[in-house]
Amino acid sequence: MTLTFVLYRMMPGGPTEALRNVILQQQMGTGNTIDPARVERLVAQYTNLQSDAPMYKQYIQYMSSVFLEQDLGESLYEDASVTSLLAERIPWSMLISVYAMVIGYTVSIVLGAVMAFKEKSRFDSISSIVVIGLNSTPYYVAGILLIFFFSIRNEIFPTGGRVGLGVEEGFNILFMQSIAYHAALPVLSMSILGLGTALTMRGNAVRVLGEDYLRVAKLRGLRNSRIATQYVGRNAILPMYTQFMIGIAGVLSSSVIVEQIFSYPGVGLLVYDAIQVRNYPVLMGSLIVFTLVTIVAILIADLTYGFIDPRISSGGTDE
Structure with missing residues (x-):
């Protein structure tokens, strides 16, 4: 700070x-x-x-x-406190960030496990090239391409905003559909951030495939699907847990550029506008929120990792 x-x-x-x-x-x-x-x-x-x-x-x-007062100050250009501005925008940013993380990590975990099972095959080679290419593409470049193809040329999705004009806010189907409709492209753009995890999942799964307990499972005649999910997938995903928790803050902070591209009024766009006019209280308040999210996520990962992987709680002993 x-x-x-x-x-x-x-x-x-x-x-x-x-x-x-x-x-x-x-x-x-x-x-x-x-x-x-x-x-x-x-x-x-x-x-x-x-x-x-x-x-x-x-x-x-x-x-x-x-x-001393737990007060983040007042915005320089709006007649509102920084806390109220962040409280209004954060839920919208969390909406697209959480869905982007869930989609990105789910696809990466499944794809990485399949790549490991089909190691050195044509599918493994092509998938690795595609994942490396997507992971090397900045999310904001993906956002611009998505707007060009799906909003400008084909007019399938809107170019910006978070709710359609004339839609009544409230717990109704039209409002929910409008939210999902406007959040589709930002979520898809930010999902690219999690695709690099597929290579990590593949590497972990390949190491697990060489363990003795997998050979024993195959000798017992267990189905490949059960071996893949309960033996390979469950153990290969453990090292990615901490990375997933830390990624929560990474995706939230990356929304600064994504929301500016899609004109999505979340905390990212609030930070971007604050940078343009040197709105120091909003910038500092946003920094504190991003920092707290990162620290809390890492703390939760440290405290709960022993429950997910009992080998950590045992202190690494063979017993």
């Missing part, structure tokens, strides 16, 4: 200068004559940050409000 606090304020310009540039761009777009005095009056009206105070005073004031 300290490092980020300093780095944000070392960026060129500041909230006042950023707001001044926005007002100037708006006046230039309308073709009206630019009145410097009016611009300064607007800047003074909309800026409620004491930017003239020394940085150390701003730092002490911010840290004391966060840790």
Whole structure:
């Protein structure tokens, strides 16, 4: 938090200068004559940050409000607290992030297990090339391509937004369908982040395939499907548990660019807009949320890994 606090304020310009540039761009777009005095009056009206105070005073004031009062501050450009803005946007970001992770990891686990079973086959080679190519493709490039093919050329999905115009909000079928319809492309774009796990799953499954207990299972005449799910899949997926928990924060933070591309009003788009106008309280509040999600996810993974893999709880002894 300290490092980020300093780095944000070392960026060129500041909230006042950023707001001044926005007002100037708006006046230039309308073709009206630019009145410097009016611009300064607007800047003074909309800026409620004491930017003239020394940085150390701003730092002490911010840290004391966060840790002593649990207050993330007020947004510079909206008449709302940072907490309320984040609470409004986070559920929408979690919606697309969680579904993207579930889809990406599910496909990766199944695909990786099949690749391991068909090791050195044509399917394994082609799948490895496809997965490496998709994993090397940035998710925002995938998002642009998806918009081009499915929104602009074919008009199957909308280009942005999270709910259709005129749809009444509430617990009804039309509202739910509109949410799923608008979230389809962002979820598909972010799912590419989890496809690289297929290679990890394949490597883990290949190592498991060489274990003695699998040979014993085959000698017992067990079905291949049971061996694949209860013996290979269950043990190969264990090392990926921590990676999955850490990936929750990774997918949430990656939504900054995805939501900007799809104009999806989540916490990512909120952070992007805050960067444009140097809205420091929103930026710092978002950083705290992302950091807390990462720390909590890692803590849960550490505390629960022993339940998932009993060998960890035994201290690694043969018994």
